[in-house]
Amino acid sequence: MKPIQHLLLILLSVCFLLLGCGSESNSSNESDTTNKVVLGKVTLDNAWARPGSQQGKSAAYLRISNGTASTDTLLSFSSDAAESVELHESIKHDDGTTSMQPAGQQVIPSTEKLQLQPGGMHLMLINLKKDITVGDSLRISLDFARVGTLTATVPVQIQQ
Numbered sequence: 001m002k003p004i005q006h007l008l009l010i011l012l013s014v015c016f017l018l019l020g021c022g023s024e025s026n027s028s029n030e031s032d033t034t035n036k037v038v039l040g041k042v043t044l045d046n047a048w049a050r051p052g053s054q055q056g057k058s059a060a061y062l063r064i065s066n067g068t069a070s071t072d073t074l075l076s077f078s079s080d081a082a083e084s085v086e087l088h089e090s091i092k093h094d095d096g097t098t099s100m101q102p103a104g105q106q107v108i109p110s111t112e113k114l115q116l117q118p119g120g121m122h123l124m125l126i127n128l129k130k131d132i133t134v135g136d137s138l139r140i141s142l143d144f145a146r147v148g149t150l151t152a153t154v155p156v157q158i159q160q
Contacts, residue, residue: 040067042108042144044152049081049138051156052128058082060123060140060154061116066108073145074106074114081138082125089121100124118159132156 043065052058060079066072077085089103103121108114116122123140132138136156143149 040069042066042068042072042147042150044142044150047140047152047154049125049132049140049154049156051133051158052125052131054128054130056128058125058128058132058156059118060085060125060138061118062123062140062152062154063116064108064114064142066110066112066114068147069110070146071107071109072147074108074142075145076143077123077140078143079123079125079138079140081129081132083127083129085140086124086126087116087121088124090119134158 045063045065047060047062049060050058058081064074074087077087079085087103087106088100090098090100092098098119106114106121114121125138134157138154138156139151140154141149141151
């Protein structure tokens with residue numbers, strides 16, 4: 001009878017050990033999930049793009065609203081209409097001329113908005129795959145560090 005009690009004691013100890021490990025693992029996963037959970041939404045609206053010719057360029061504009069409880073970072077962009085998409089910023093120089101330069105990744109604080117608009121930051125659609133004309137629409141995908149990829153359907157028009 002004594003060997004059976006030892007065996008039961010060992011089995012019981014192993015069960016408690018496994019339960020303890022499982023509990024620790026779950027709390028770690030809950031912590032990781034809590035860090036990844038973003039309350040609220042990041043939304044895309046007021047989207048539009050300029051017409052453009054195949055192999056040429058166009059520009060797209062929209063408003064990104066970070067309605068989450070966390071800062072998020074806009075990492076990259078793509079579109080079904082262009083071979084590449086870059087975030088650019090228009091810069092006005094002292095001599096009255098303007099130029100563009102890549103703007104890179106953008107941090108959008110919680111409850112803040114990033115406005116992509118003519119004369120400011122905008123998405124450059126480079127090497128268009130086909131002509132895009134007024135009345136067409138295209139899809140633009142934006143990749144964020146926390147919320148992942150969001151896609152907007154963007155109408156082509158002259159000006160919003």
